[in-house]
Amino acid sequence: MGKHYEHVKGTVDFYPPQSSLFQNIVKEARNLFILYGYEEIILPILETEAVFAKGVGSTSDIVEKQIFRIQDKDIVLRPEGTAQVVRSYIENSCSKQSDVHKFFYIGPMFRGERPQKGRLRQFHHIGAEVFGVENPALDGEVIALAYMVLQKSGIKNITLKLNTLGCAQDKEKFSARLQKDLQAHHAKLCELCQKRVSVNPLRVLDCKDPSCKKIVASLSLGKGHLCDECQDHFHKVTETLKALSVPFEYDPFLVRGLDYYTNTVFEFISSALGAQDACGAGGRYNNLVKNLGGPDVPAIGFALGVERMLLLREDFKSPPVVNVFVAYTGETLASEARTLVYELRRQGVSADMSYKPKSLKSQLRVAQRLGAVCTVIFGEEERKEGCLTLRNMRESTQQKIAVEDIIPALKNKI
Ligand SMILES: [Zn+2]
Ligand SMILES: [Zn+2]
Numbered sequence: 001m002g003k004h005y006e007h008v009k010g011t012v013d014f015y016p017p018q019s020s021l022f023q024n025i026v027k028e029a030r031n032l033f034i035l036y037g038y039e040e041i042i043l044p045i046l047e048t049e050a051v052f053a054k055g056v057g058s059t060s061d062i063v064e065k066q067i068f069r070i071q072d073k074d075i076v077l078r079p080e081g082t083a084q085v086v087r088s089y090i091e092n093s094c095s096k097q098s099d100v101h102k103f104f105y106i107g108p109m110f111r112g113e114r115p116q117k118g119r120l121r122q123f124h125h126i127g128a129e130v131f132g133v134e135n136p137a138l139d140g141e142v143i144a145l146a147y148m149v150l151q152k153s154g155i156k157n158i159t160l161k162l163n164t165l166g167c168a169q170d171k172e173k174f175s176a177r178l179q180k181d182l183q184a185h186h187a188k189l190c191e192l193c194q195k196r197v198s199v200n201p202l203r204v205l206d207c208k209d210p211s212c213k214k215i216v217a218s219l220s221l222g223k224g225h226l227c228d229e230c231q232d233h234f235h236k237v238t239e240t241l242k243a244l245s246v247p248f249e250y251d252p253f254l255v256r257g258l259d260y261y262t263n264t265v266f267e268f269i270s271s272a273l274g275a276q277d278a279c280g281a282g283g284r285y286n287n288l289v290k291n292l293g294g295p296d297v298p299a300i301g302f303a304l305g306v307e308r309m310l311l312l313r314e315d316f317k318s319p320p321v322v323n324v325f326v327a328y329t330g331e332t333l334a335s336e337a338r339t340l341v342y343e344l345r346r347q348g349v350s351a352d353m354s355y356k357p358k359s360l361k362s363q364l365r366v367a368q369r370l371g372a373v374c375t376v377i378f379g380e381e382e383r384k385e386g387c388l389t390l391r392n393m394r395e396s397t398q399q400k401i402a403v404e405d406i407i408p409a410l411k412n413k414i
Helices: 018-035 049-055 061-066 082-091 136-152 168-183 191-199 201-206 210-218 228-243 306-311 331-346 360-369 380-385 403-413
Strands: 046-048 075-077 101-110 122-131 159-164 262-269 278-284 299-305 324-328 351-353 374-378 387-392 397-402
Touching: 018 101, 018 122, 018 136, 018 306, 046 049, 049 061, 049 075, 049 082, 075 101, 082 101, 082 122, 082 299, 122 136, 122 306, 136 159, 136 228, 136 262, 136 278, 136 299, 159 228, 168 191, 168 201, 191 201, 201 210, 228 262, 262 299, 278 306, 299 306, 324 331, 324 360, 331 351, 331 374, 331 403, 360 374, 374 380, 374 403, 380 387, 387 403, 397 403
Parallel strands: 324 351, 324 374
Antiparallel strands: 046 075, 101 122, 122 299, 159 262, 262 278, 278 299, 374 387, 387 397
């Protein structure tokens, strides 16, 4: 026996029916994006580290702990989509072609840290990014779209948490006040947060350490740091969500651990997922395009974690692998059966048959496993009578049908 190989830790093989559920989620998302006027963007898995250090932030978990480096070059496996889409948007001078761009992407992302429950090395994001629109109605629409993608994928019991960080100046004000408030509890913060207080106090709000969580919970956060314009923006976002019947909870503690967010931030959570409870998140990032060397263009986006969505869909019933299974008795009837299989496929009806002679009973078992709606039986008896047996697999009934009528009869049943 040869060596037995195992998958890389933190990666997942999607076997049927999980792969079918995966594709189902992707298909529903793609249909919705198209309905909302988004265009697909397909980007490489490899990207330079600087894009994320500058984009996501060099003190974010993603860059500090999770980046997946290749050799010792500046090249990394992309950890998220937003900074990369922005890089591509700038590089391709998109803003010169049109003032508004709506992109979506679906693909794998990578994190290099030690894998743990709910945290994979390779995972998949369904994401969207919109460039060139300041209007708060868009924030509402983008959030509603993400919510629709989750709902269309059959995910229930989703809570939408919503907050605003304000513009860069508001965020700075908020950060300074937070820093002052946290300094008072400095000794009780975890080691990492003691450092964060001076470098990036917002990150303390995301800390999972119980002592930090207790301190954070005692803080009184609100919208005091917001300028009038940002207050108004947020109000209009909530108005749009109400108009679109998307339920939300205002959460002043929601800041998201990435540097690029300004104004609207949101997160979709489900209690079914345990500690790693977010299955998607996003927000506005009005300064990122400029910070990455592009024009001054506002933007907003979100990303949903496909693997987390899969966990929330355990009730999924996969569609049939083929609609029609063609069974035959004896080698002599195999070629006639094969002709029917080919003809069905040519006419757009999924069909399959056994590649070697088997008992009728075991062929019916295969048909069952494939979820076939109908099985057509080529037997000696049928041959003598010039007909075929059509078995309805769901009702376990069967009837004899003239050879020339079989395809219309099958099309009628599926
Ligand atoms: Zn502001
Ligand atoms: Zn902490």
